[in-house]
Amino acid sequence: MRPGSRRRVLRWTAGALVTLLSAIVVVTTATFVPAYMADKTLSNKAGYLGTILGAVSLLAFLVQQLIGLVRRDKPAAVIEQLRSELLRELSARLRQLRRTSEHIALSYRSAGESSDVQLEALAQAALRGPQRAVLLGHPGRGKSYTALQVALEILKQDPAVVPLVVPAGRWIDGEEIDAWLPKFIATEFNVSRGSAQDLIESGRIFPVLDGIDELCIDETTVEPAERLLRQLAEWRLREEPARFLATCRRATWSALDQNLRDHYTLQVYTIRPVGYAEATRYLSRSIGGADVFAQALDLATSLQDEGRGALLASPWQLSLIAELARNRLATHRTDPGRTLVTTGETANAASLVANYVESVGTVRAALPIRLRNVLDLWWLSHYAKYLELNRSSQRVVAGRTLPARDIILHRLWPVAGRAALATDFILCVLLSVPGFVWAAMFLWDRGWIARGGLLLGAAVWSAMLIRTSTKPWMPAATPDWSRLSDLRFSLRQTATALVIAVAAWLVLGPWIALISFVTAWLAIGLTVGFGQTLATDTRPEIVGPLGVLRRERTVSRLSAAVMFPILAWGFSLQWGVLLGVPLALLYCAVVGETVACALWRRYVAMIVASAFRLPLAPARFLQRMCGLGFVRVAGIAYQFRHDELLRYFANNYDVRDHFRRSWRTEAPQPYRTSPRPVVE
Numbered sequence: 194m195r196p197g198s199r200r201r202v203l204r205w206t207a208g209a210l211v212t213l214l215s216a217i218v219v220v221t222t223a224t225f226v227p228a229y230m231a232d233k234t235l236s237n238k239a240g241y242l243g244t245i246l247g248a249v250s251l252l253a254f255l256v257q258q259l260i261g262l263v264r265r266d267k268p269a270a271v272i273e274q275l276r277s278e279l280l281r282e283l284s285a286r287l288r289q290l291r292r293t294s295e296h297i298a299l300s301y302r303s304a305g306e307s308s309d310v311q312l313e314a315l316a317q318a319a320l321r322g323p324q325r326a327v328l329l330g331h332p333g334r335g336k337s338y339t340a341l342q343v344a345l346e347i348l349k350q351d352p353a354v355v356p357l358v359v360p361a362g363r364w365i366d367g368e369e370i371d372a373w374l375p376k377f378i379a380t381e382f383n384v385s386r387g388s389a390q391d392l393i394e395s396g397r398i399f400p401v402l403d404g405i406d407e408l409c410i411d412e413t414t415v416e417p418a419e420r421l422l423r424q425l426a427e428w429r430l431r432e433e434p435a436r437f438l439a440t441c442r443r444a445t446w447s448a449l450d451q452n453l454r455d456h457y458t459l460q461v462y463t464i465r466p467v468g469y470a471e472a473t474r475y476l477s478r479s480i481g482g483a484d485v486f487a488q489a490l491d492l493a494t495s496l497q498d499e500g501r502g503a504l505l506a507s508p509w510q511l512s513l514i515a516e517l518a519r520n521r522l523a524t525h526r527t528d529p530g531r532t533l534v535t536t537g538e539t540a541n542a543a544s545l546v547a548n549y550v551e552s553v554g555t556v557r558a559a560l561p562i563r564l565r566n567v568l569d570l571w572w573l574s575h576y577a578k579y580l581e582l583n584r585s586s587q588r589v590v591a592g593r594t595l596p597a598r599d600i601i602l603h604r605l606w607p608v609a610g611r612a613a614l615a616t617d618f619i620l621c622v623l624l625s626v627p628g629f630v631w632a633a634m635f636l637w638d639r640g641w642i643a644r645g646g647l648l649l650g651a652a653v654w655s656a657m658l659i660r661t662s663t664k665p666w667m668p669a670a671t672p673d674w675s676r677l678s679d680l681r682f683s684l685r686q687t688a689t690a691l692v693i694a695v696a697a698w699l700v701l702g703p704w705i706a707l708i709s710f711v712t713a714w715l716a717i718g719l720t721v722g723f724g725q726t727l728a729t730d731t732r733p734e735i736v737g738p739l740g741v742l743r744r745e746r747t748v749s750r751l752s753a754a755v756m757f758p759i760l761a762w763g764f765s766l767q768w769g770v771l772l773g774v775p776l777a778l779l780y781c782a783v784v785g786e787t788v789a790c791a792l793w794r795r796y797v798a799m800i801v802a803s804a805f806r807l808p809l810a811p812a813r814f815l816q817r818m819c820g821l822g823f824v825r826v827a828g829i830a831y832q833f834r835h836d837e838l839l840r841y842f843a844n845n846y847d848v849r850d851h852f853r854r855s856w857r858t859e860a861p862q863p864y865r866t867s868p869r870p871v872v873e
Contacts, residue, residue: 216707271384271388271733272353272355272392272397274733274734275355275382275384275733276348276352276355278382278733278734278735279344279348279355279356279357279735280345280348281735282735282737283341283344283345283348283358284345285826286341286358286825286826286827287338287341287342287345289819289825289826290337290338290341290825290834291338291512292512292515292516292822293479293512293515293516293519295475295478295479295515297335297338297467297471297475297508297511297512298311298471299312299335299338299339299464299465299467299508300464300465301315301328301339301462301463301464301465302462302463302465303318303460303461303462304460304461304462304463309465310462312339312342312343312346313346315328315339315343315462316342316343316346316347316350317350318460319343319347319399319436319437319438320347320350320351320354320399320436322460324457324458324459324460325425325426325434325435325436325437325438325439325458325459325460326437326438326439326459326460326461326462327438327439327440327441327446327459327460327461327462328340328438328439328440328441328462328463328464329440329441329442329443329446329461329462329463329464330440330442330443330463330464331442331443331444331507332442332509332835332836332837333507333508333509333510333542333835333837334464334466334507334508334509335464335508335509336403336404336440336441336442336464337403337404337440337827338508339440339464340358340401340403340438340440341358343356343401343438344356344357344358344399344401347399353397354397354398354399355392355397355398355399356399356401357378357381357398357399357400357401358401358403358828359374359377359400359401359402359403359828360403360404360407360599360827360828360830361402361403361404361405361407361408361421361439361440362404362407362408362596362597362598362599363377363596363599363828363830364408364421366408366417366420366421366594367420369424370421370424370425370428371393371428374389374393374398374400375389375390375393376389378392378393378398380669380736380741380829381735381736381828381829382733382734382735382736383733383734383736383740384733388733393430394430394431396430396431396435396436399436399437399438400437400438401437401438401439401440402425402437402438402439402440403439403440404440404441405418405421405422405439405440405441405445406418406441406442406444406445406446407597407598408421409445410584410585410587410597415445415448415449418441418445418449419449419450419453422439422449422453423453425437425439426453426456426458426459434458443463446461466506466507467505467506467507467508467511469493469497469502469505472493472505472506472511473489473490473493475511475515476489476490476492476493476511476514476515476518477489477490479512479515479516479519480492480515480518480519480522480533488518488533489518489533492514492518492533492534493505495535495536496514496536496539499536501536501539504539504545509834509835510542510545513545513546513549514534514539514545516549516552516553516822517533517534517538517545517548517549517552518533518534520549520552520553521533521534521552534548542837543837543840543841543845546837546838546841547841547845550570550823550838550841550842550846551851553566553821553822553823564852566821567848567851567852569808569814569817569818569821570823570842570846570848570851571846571848572806572807572808572814573818573823573824573842574842574843574846574848575608575806575807576600576605576608576842577833577839577840577841577842577843577846578842578843579607579608580596580597580598580600580833580839580843581597581839581840581843581844583595583596583597584597584598588607590607590665590666591664591665591666592666593666595607596830598832598833598839599827599830599831599832600815600824600830600831600832601738601829601830601831602738602739602741602742602796602811602812602815603669603741603742603745603792603795603796605796605799605811606795606796606798606799608799608803608807609798609799609802609803609806609807610802612802612804613795613798613799613802614662614663614665614798615802616798616799616801616802617662617794617795617798618658618659618662618663620787620788620794620797620798620801621658621661621662621788621794622658624783624784624787624788625654625658627780628760628780629651629654631763631764631767632647632650633647634767635763635766635767636700639700639701640700642696642699642700643700646696646700661791667791667792667795669741669744669745669792686714686717686718687714689713689717690709690710690711690713690714690717691710693709693710693713694706694707694709694710694713697709697710705762708758708759708762709759712755712756712758712759715755716752716755716756719748719751719752719755720752720789720790736828736829737826737828737829738812738815738826738828738829738830738831739812740829741792741829742792742793742796742812745790745792745793745796746786746790746793748789748790748793749785749786749787749788749789749790749793749794750785750786750789751785752785752789752790753781753782753784753785753789754781754785756781756784757777757778757781760777760780760781761773761774761777761778763777764776764777765777815831818831819831822834823838823842
């Protein structure tokens with residue numbers, strides 16, 4: 194179906210729903226008000242009050258969605274919104290990676306060339322050059338940092354292009370790149386898959402695939418990376434090679450197939466080491482806020498004299514040294530005139546990481562905050578062990594390999610073990626019982642049709658409950674109105690709602706049947722029919738690490754809200770308006786906050802089942818870890834800033850030793866150093 198025809202179908206569908214719901218509101222109001230004013234003891238008429246309250250809120254929501262469909266933004270406006278969102282996102286992620294206000298200037302060298310190029314030239318070559326760019330570097334040399342910088346530079350150079358940083362490790366092995374990328378974009382942005390496909394085919398999307406090596410278990414098992422690189426080399430749009438930039442570790446690149454490395458469409462660049470002059474300038478400005486800072490110069494000289502110059506050449510280790518030195522200055526851990534970071538503490542990357550973790554976790558604040566930091570780091574070590582286990586064993590759940598580098602909030606439930614699934618099931622049972630108890634009280638004495646419908650509904654609900662509660666992998670809510678035009682979804686949704694409406698007509702009457710049809714159609718559509726959400730892509734936005742769960746929570750609340758009119762009517766009929774409406778509101782609120790949407794329910798079950806082995810608020814915890822510099826945002830996931838940090842927390846972190854050091858350390862005192870005179 195063409196995009197124009199699809200939009201017309203969506204508008205007609207939304208318009209029909211608005212008209213139907215408006216009729217329900219008008220008729221129920223006209224029926225309720227005279228009857229209730231004449232005799233307030235008429236509970237069967239008073240019960241319509243709940244229907245009116247719920248239907249009005251749903252009507253307002255549907256009208257808003259209809260306006261969004263009618264005033265759908267033009268593609269150019271959508272691109273401009275995406276670029277604006279990307280500008281904020283990329284700037285924030287670069288600040289997280291830098292960790293200071295200073296920037297390390299990197300240079301790059303193309304294969305076969307003798308001179309280096311700067312960032313602007315690299316971005317220009319990737320965007321305009323006849324070949325696709327591949328960026329190589331050793332671990333910690335700035336591949337991810339450069340990927341973000343290139344995307345930001347492309348935003349400045351070409352107003353018609355949307356550069357998207359794509360973690361290559363999320364590619365699903367065996368899936369075609371032109372089929373996987375639209376799904377990825379639909380997940381990362383609040384856009385439909387059809388819109389994402391249109392942007393890709395028009396050449397507006399410039400993918401920056403960061404970390405092809407992340408597909409590999411180690412640097413010798415490179416078959417997944419080879420398969421992805423082969424697809425990228427053969428990828429065509431409009432009969433022309435699709436543009437992209439990819440990053441990869443040098444060791445992984447060397448192990449790839451020679452024919453792929455020498456592919457004629459690929460232009461290879463290498464990240465050059467940080468020069469000594471640039472390293473000293475960065476340390477001086479990061480630690481002392483001046484172009485020349487005496488203690489920073491002493492630190493760089495001591496590392497160079499002890500043969501540790503490689504630390505200064507690595508952007509990640511250089512930034513770690515700067516942060517460690519700043520923490521020492523801020524907490525008076527060194528005497529004036531002494532080297533801020535000793536050569537013994539930088540004997541290797543693991544030693545540097547250990548001292549950095551100690552400087553952040555134990556001496557950065559007063560005792561209560563330091564003790565909370567120790568608890569946070571203990572929780573962080575659980576996540577690290579989970580990821581390290583996934584990396585070494587390539588754990589598979591329901592046919593999907595668990596992530597080895599990404600901490601994805603809505604995919605974290607396996608960290609709580611099998612107890613998460615059991616807790617999920619128990620939550621569903623506990624919150625389903627009150628609804629079935631009321632349904633039995635309300636319907637059992639209304640004839641054999643009501644009894645049969647109740648038993649059939651209980652059987653279907655139990656089957657769905659068992660299926661969703663024990664199914665290891667649940668799909669995320671997808672913001673896609675276009676699935677309404679797919680008969681496989683819309684017919685199933687409409688037919689089921691129609692069966693429920695017919696049963697309600699036979700038992701309760703035509704108007705209740707109409708209300709039941711609308712309620713069932715919306716509830717089924719939100720949960721299993723048209724993609725679990727009514728959102729459109731008229732307002733594209735970066736989803737972010739919390740975005741998927743926020744969307745799940747919104748869908749969960751909305752799924753419970755659509756049930757409110759029929760429940761409020763039934764509760765009011767059973768117990769009166771004054772008791773029935775508040776009870777219906779309370780029940781829907783509890784259900785909406787916990788179990789109405791599968792992924793949100795599983796997230797809640799993970800927190801309950803972890804029994805304090807994991808933080809009670811994982812999202813806030815990971816935000817604190819970002820602030821402390823241990824993890825970074827990577828699209829909808831969090832990642833450790835470097836594999837060395839992940840390995841340290843997975844294998845070497847000792848919470849008891851850390852606790853003892855934190856307890857014995859005195860609170861930080863104000864400290865100002867007196868640097869030597871600055872020589873320009």
